[in-house]
Amino acid sequence: MAEKLLEVKNLCVSFKTRKGVVRAVNNLSFSINHGEVLGIVGESGSGKSVSMSAVMGLIKDENAEVTGEVLFNGEDLLKKSDEELRAIRGKDIAMVFQDPMTALTPVYTIGWHIREQLQLHSNISDKDAKARAIELLEEVGIPDPAKRVNQYPHEFSGGMRQRAIIAMALSLNPKLLIADEPTTALDVTIQAQILDLLERLRKTHDSSIIIITHDMGVISELSSEVLVMYAGRMVERSTKSSLFAYPQHPYTKGLMNSVPRVDRARTSRLETISGQPASLLNLPSGCAFRSRCSSAHAACTEQPVFTADSNGYGAACFLLIEGARS
Amino acid sequence: MLVSISILVFLIFFATPGVDPAARIAGRNADQLTLQQVRATFDLDKPIHIRYVSMMKHLFIDRDLTSYVNRGAEVWPQLTQAIPATLSLVFGAALIWLVLGLALGITAAGMRKSWVDPAIGIIGIIGVSLPVYWLGEVVNLITQGRLHATLFRWVPPLGYVPFTESPGGWFLALLFPWLTLSLLYAGIYIRVVRSEIVGLMQEDYIKTERAKGAGEKRILIKHASRMSLITVVSLFGLDFGALVGGSALLTEVVFGIQGVGRLTFTALQNFDLPLIMATVMYAAFFIVIANAVVDLVYAWIDPRVRRG
Numbered sequence: 001m002a003e004k005l006l007e008v009k010n011l012c013v014s015f016k017t018r019k020g021v022v023r024a025v026n027n028l029s030f031s032i033n034h035g036e037v038l039g040i041v042g043e044s045g046s047g048k049s050v051s052m053s054a055v056m057g058l059i060k061d062e063n064a065e066v067t068g069e070v071l072f073n074g075e076d077l078l079k080k081s082d083e084e085l086r087a088i089r090g091k092d093i094a095m096v097f098q099d100p101m102t103a104l105t106p107v108y109t110i111g112w113h114i115r116e117q118l119q120l121h122s123n124i125s126d127k128d129a130k131a132r133a134i135e136l137l138e139e140v141g142i143p144d145p146a147k148r149v150n151q152y153p154h155e156f157s158g159g160m161r162q163r164a165i166i167a168m169a170l171s172l173n174p175k176l177l178i179a180d181e182p183t184t185a186l187d188v189t190i191q192a193q194i195l196d197l198l199e200r201l202r203k204t205h206d207s208s209i210i211i212i213t214h215d216m217g218v219i220s221e222l223s224s225e226v227l228v229m230y231a232g233r234m235v236e237r238s239t240k241s242s243l244f245a246y247p248q249h250p251y252t253k254g255l256m257n258s259v260p261r262v263d264r265a266r267t268s269r270l271e272t273i274s275g276q277p278a279s280l281l282n283l284p285s286g287c288a289f290r291s292r293c294s295s296a297h298a299a300c301t302e303q304p305v306f307t308a309d310s311n312g313y314g315a316a317c318f319l320l321i322e323g324a325r326s
Numbered sequence: 327m328l329v330s331i332s333i334l335v336f337l338i339f340f341a342t343p344g345v346d347p348a349a350r351i352a353g354r355n356a357d358q359l360t361l362q363q364v365r366a367t368f369d370l371d372k373p374i375h376i377r378y379v380s381m382m383k384h385l386f387i388d389r390d391l392t393s394y395v396n397r398g399a400e401v402w403p404q405l406t407q408a409i410p411a412t413l414s415l416v417f418g419a420a421l422i423w424l425v426l427g428l429a430l431g432i433t434a435a436g437m438r439k440s441w442v443d444p445a446i447g448i449i450g451i452i453g454v455s456l457p458v459y460w461l462g463e464v465v466n467l468i469t470q471g472r473l474h475a476t477l478f479r480w481v482p483p484l485g486y487v488p489f490t491e492s493p494g495g496w497f498l499a500l501l502f503p504w505l506t507l508s509l510l511y512a513g514i515y516i517r518v519v520r521s522e523i524v525g526l527m528q529e530d531y532i533k534t535e536r537a538k539g540a541g542e543k544r545i546l547i548k549h550a551s552r553m554s555l556i557t558v559v560s561l562f563g564l565d566f567g568a569l570v571g572g573s574a575l576l577t578e579v580v581f582g583i584q585g586v587g588r589l590t591f592t593a594l595q596n597f598d599l600p601l602i603m604a605t606v607m608y609a610a611f612f613i614v615i616a617n618a619v620v621d622l623v624y625a626w627i628d629p630r631v632r633r634g
Contacts, residue, residue: 058536062439090539097537102530105549106630117538152629168538 004071005208006055006176007031011068013047013054013232015061022280024050026232028068031312032176032225037202037209039223039240041216041255045277047232048212052178054078056095057085072176091121094169098181100161104153110137111149114168121172136167139204140197159190166197170205177202179211183218195221216259220244228252231278231288234306236315249315250293287317295319331610332603336378339599347394350597368394385604395596401604404589409608411486412585414496415503415577416569423508424562427515428551434516435523436546446516453513462506462580469502484582503581507574511565518561522554529553556628563620570616571609 013025025047032038040048053059054066057077070077072093077085089095097103104113114133118124124132130149137145140163153161162182169177179198183191199222202209211222219226219240226243228236228251236249247253254273275292284290286301293300299318307321308314348364349356356364365371369380384391391401434446469478480498487495526532527550535545575587586605593601625632 056537058533086539086541088539089537095534095537097530097534099530103534105531105535105553107552107628109629116540120539154630165534 004031005034005036005073006210007069007071008051008055009069009071011051011054011070012066013050013059014065016063016065017281020281023283024232024280025054026283028229028232028234030227030234030237032208032210034175035202035206035208036225037199037211037223039219039226040210040212040229041214041219041226042229043214043277045231045280046229047280048229049180051229052095052180052210052212056089056093056178057082058089087121090117090174091172092174093176093178094172094174096162096165096169096177096179096182099185100158100165101185103165104161106153109150109152110156110164113153114149114164114171117168117171132171133167136171137164140164140167140201141193142167158186159193162186162190162194163197166194166201170201170207173205174207177207177209179209181213182211184213184215191218192221198222216255228255231283232280233288233316235289235317237306237308238313238315242313248320249289249317250295250319251289252315254292327614328607328610332382332607333378335603335606336381336599337374339597339602340374342597347597347599351394381600381603385600385607391600391604393596393601394598401600404601405586405604405608408584408586408589410488411583412570412572412574412578412587414486414489414500415507415574415583415585416566418500418504419507419511419574420562420566420569422504423511423515424558426508426512427519428558430512431516431519431554432523432546432551434520435527435550436543438524443520446520450513450516450520453509453511453516455513456509457576458506458510459576459580461509462503462577465502465506466580486583486585503577503583506580507569507577515558515561519551519554519558522557523550526550526553556624559620559623559627563616563623567613567616570612572605 008031009029011025011028012023015022015024028047028051030038040051042048050059055070055077057080059066066078068078072088077088080088104110108116111130111133114136115126115129118129118132134145134149137149142148142160142163148156148160153164156164166182177198182198183194186194195218198209198211201207209222211218213219223240226236226238226240227234228243228249230251236243236247236252238248243252244256247256251273254271257271258273260270273292278284278288278291285303287293287296287304290296290300297318299322304316304318304321306314306316314320347368348361348370351364351368362371369377372380381391385401389402393399393401393404430446430449434443437443466484469481470484474481481502482495482499485499487499489496523546527545532545532549535549540548570586572585572587572590574585575591577583578585578588579591586608589601590605590609592598593605
């Protein structure tokens with residue numbers, strides 16, 4: 001178990017609201033090894049971003065309750081004080097957010113932001129930090145970095161900003177990079193460049209990456225393992241290749257079928273997953289996907305157990321359990 | 327812009343019913359002959375555009391424009407005496423309310439979960455709801471009344487002491503007017519700064535900072551408060567311009583300061599067009615200046631409005 005970088009066990013996040021308790025994440029368990037890329041897929045509200053905020057200790061709301069264990073290098077982050085977490089955030093675990101247009105304080109230069117990140121965790125002089133910032137910008141492919149380092153965020157395009165943000169996130173060689181929909185707000189051509197960049201930097205900086213997305217294309221591009229979430233629960237976990245070849249959970253199949261593919265005949269319309277995402281406020285008993293599932297049957301009124309093989313791959317669906325029995 | 331304001335003031339004045347400057351200059355019950363003489367000397371018998379040009383010439387070029395009342399007192403000396411008083415009053419008060427507003431507003435936003443925030447909120451509400459004239463009178467009652475003999479012996483009598491005459495006297499004479507005037511604005515600024523920062527703390531870049539491992543204090547000061555300055559500056563430009571332009575009238579009256587607000591007030595009461603024209607032009611001028619300064623400060627604190 002020593003090589004596991006991050007191990008999340010039975011993570012639950014709930015928020016008390018006036019309308020009741022919202023169970024945003026339910027019993028989530030997963031792990032990631034050094035140098036791996038884990039993709040977390042799911043639609044909006046499936047708990048993927050919230051679970052990552054919980055891992056980072058960024059859930060500050062007094063109405064929130066976070067339980068479970070988040071073991072990073074064997075230490076439980078949920079038990080650490082704010083001070084201790086702050087020393088880890090940015091240094092050992094870095095994060096890249098969805099919208100590069102709003103992710104940087106507009107009144108400071110790009111170089112200032114990178115310098116701040118460096119100086120928060122090390123005693124580097126202003127001059128050295130700036131030199132390092134220029135190097136980093138060059139590394140992420142920003143042309144004329146010596147000039148760009150003195151420019152403000154609004155002088156950068158969206159793709160360039162995301163590059164700069166990635167440069168900032170990787171400036172201290174974090175062991176883990178959490179990328180929360182890093183390409184969603186960008187043009188398709190820029191998306192591909194950013195994904196290539198992440199893949200290249202993962203190798204040179206020797207970091208693991210957790211990439212959160214609802215885009216199967218991003219998953220196929222980058223990750224080696226995939227975790228599918230629905231209504232706060234992990235419904236399927238698999239390697240990328242087997243997920244794309246043999247999706248097991250009906251929800252995963254639905255996701256696959258709703259993506260256009262070049263290797264299939266063009267049918268008239270893409271399939272959709274009918275119905276509405278389950279409300280986290282009022283989770284139905286049993287399988288949360290039941291009401292939208294074409295294979296739903298009597299057994300589904302109970303919560304299916306996540307059936308996994310020895311590698312931890314598997315799905316939470318009665319079809320599998322029954323399939324295994326028969 | 328200043329030209330159009332002057333024309334507007336001029337036209338409104340002569341369009342006001344019951345206004346005959348000649349009658350005012352000549353005094354009550356003047357006979358027709360005197361009225362005609364007065365009209366001739368003050369150019370009041372000329373067409374309106376000639377009158378306008380003549381007034382502007384006297385005001386800005388010859389600087390010898392005289393009032394319609396007070397036996398032809400010149401306008402310029404009155405204005406140049408009033409301006410330093412008003413500027414002293416407003417600059418001092420502005421300094422106090424900016425410091426108080428920012429310090430307490432930031433503190434309140436930073437201590438949102440403790441009793442400090444509501445306590446500062448109450449101070450802010452008190453500041454906003456006390457009328458300046460009432461507060462000023464109460465302050466006067468305390469500092470100039472019975473306690474003047476003992477506790478507040480150091481407080482000079484009401485009125486303005488020019489800085490050039492005695493810097494110490496200037497400071498003491500203005501201390502309570504400053505505090506009185508600034509309390510209202512400090513109340514407003516505390517509330518604006520606090521709510522602005524609370525709103526800014528929801529921004530994405532604050533989330534980025536937390537993920538970078540920055541401390542809450544650093545996030546509050548270096549990021550949220552820094553961003554809130556943009557709003558504070560635009561608000562300050564408006565308030566400051568208006569006050570310098572004469573809105574400090576109530577404070578000036580209560581504390582017996584012969585400032586621009588008071589001058590404007592007297593001029594309006596007397597239908598004294600030359601003086602009205604002079605104070606309005608002065609006010610407009612300062613509001614334009616204040617706006618220009620705000621634009622410069624804006625560019626300095628917000629790189630997004632700088633030109634490439």
